[in-house]
Amino acid sequence: MLQTWLVGDGLSEVEQRKASKGTLFIPFSQFPPKKLRTDCFYHTTPALQIPLAFENVDSCENWLPRRVMSKWRIAGLVHALEGWEEHECGYTTSNIEKVWEAALKHGFQPLKVPTHLKS
Numbered sequence: 001m002l003q004t005w006l007v008g009d010g011l012s013e014v015e016q017r018k019a020s021k022g023t024l025f026i027p028f029s030q031f032p033p034k035k036l037r038t039d040c041f042y043h044t045t046p047a048l049q050i051p052l053a054f055e056n057v058d059s060c061e062n063w064l065p066r067r068v069m070s071k072w073r074i075a076g077l078v079h080a081l082e083g084w085e086e087h088e089c090g091y092t093t094s095n096i097e098k099v100w101e102a103a104l105k106h107g108f109q110p111l112k113v114p115t116h117l118k119s
Helices: 013-017 071-082 096-105
Strands: 004-007 024-027 047-049 068-070
Touching: 047 071, 068 071, 071 096
Parallel strands: 004 024
Antiparallel strands: 047 068
16 A cells, blocks of 8 residues: 655654655655655655746756746746735635646646656
């Protein structure tokens, strides 16, 4: 049975080694965990594929694939594209569904979760 661990910056090597084989680590923090296990899956930090219409964008963080941006950067872009004026720093005052729909409307796409181990 596949286990899923939501992990933050505080994930220690000792904790990571306690995970069972095939565990999926999904970070909710800005930086991904160190990949210690070859028998587990590692998802990227919260991020989305950028729209094909975006030009001259390669990568913003060196741990993300090309044409993928972290949710923090995308949030700023969607905010500007929608002309939103409110400031939600520290709070979730916006409707999450509204934000998600706006991101999809502008061409941002979710990333696929890894489903197989690299040999």
